[in-house]
Amino acid sequence: MARWKVDWEEMIDDRTKPIQDRLTRFYLDYAKTVLTKEWVRILVFSRLADGYITDNYMKLLSERLFPRIVRGTRADLQLPLEPASTEAERELAWGLHGGIFYIGIRHWVSGQSFPADLETVVSDRVRFACRTSRA
Numbered sequence: 001m002a003r004w005k006v007d008w009e010e011m012i013d014d015r016t017k018p019i020q021d022r023l024t025r026f027y028l029d030y031a032k033t034v035l036t037k038e039w040v041r042i043l044v045f046s047r048l049a050d051g052y053i054t055d056n057y058m059k060l061l062s063e064r065l066f067p068r069i070v071r072g073t074r075a076d077l078q079l080p081l082e083p084a085s086t087e088a089e090r091e092l093a094w095g096l097h098g099g100i101f102y103i104g105i106r107h108w109v110s111g112q113s114f115p116a117d118l119e120t121v122v123s124d125r126v127r128f129a130c131r132t133s134r135a
Contacts, residue, residue, distance in 0.1 A: 003033055004060060012068040019076040020130040023069065027100050027122045035104035035114075044109060066093040073130070096129040 011026050034040075046053035070085040070093060085093075100122060106112045115121040 003039060004064075005029070005033070009064060009068060012065075012072055015072070015075055019069075019072040020126060022072060023096075023130070024123050024126045027096075027126055028119055031100055031103065031118060031122055034101070035107070037108050040101075040104040040108040044105070061097065062090075065097070066090055069093045069096075092129065092132070096125065099125050 008026050008030065011029075012022050014022060043054055043057060067085060070089045071081055073089075074081055103114065103118070103121065107114050
């Protein structure tokens with residue numbers, strides 16, 4: 001949990017920039033911080049053992065990241081910020097986040113190479129997710 005940066009929360013909450021820009025900036029930094037051999041393996045092995053670290057990490061994402069992504073997306077689309085996020089919105093957030101994290105799984109667990117241009121891959125995934133949310 002020590003890898004979590006409070007700056008990320010502030011970055012996503014900064015409504016002076018479009019949500020796509022905020023999410024791209026966040027996920028680029030997140031990927032550089034979290035997609036390491038140590039962190040990916042800790043998360044996988046934790047789930048296979050007692051799940052303690054994985055459960056706490058999933059709770060952190062559910063409580064501190066995904067609500068920010070949903071609120072930011074709603075604000076960007078000029079939609080009401082309340083009520084709380086819907087299951088569909090949470091699943092879209094999980095899909096984006098999981099797609100970024102899976103880059104690390106593919107590399108550190110499955111032995112495939114990282115994308116040659118990780119920044120472009122992350123930027124493209126965020127752009128696609130933001131366009132999909134507008135549909």
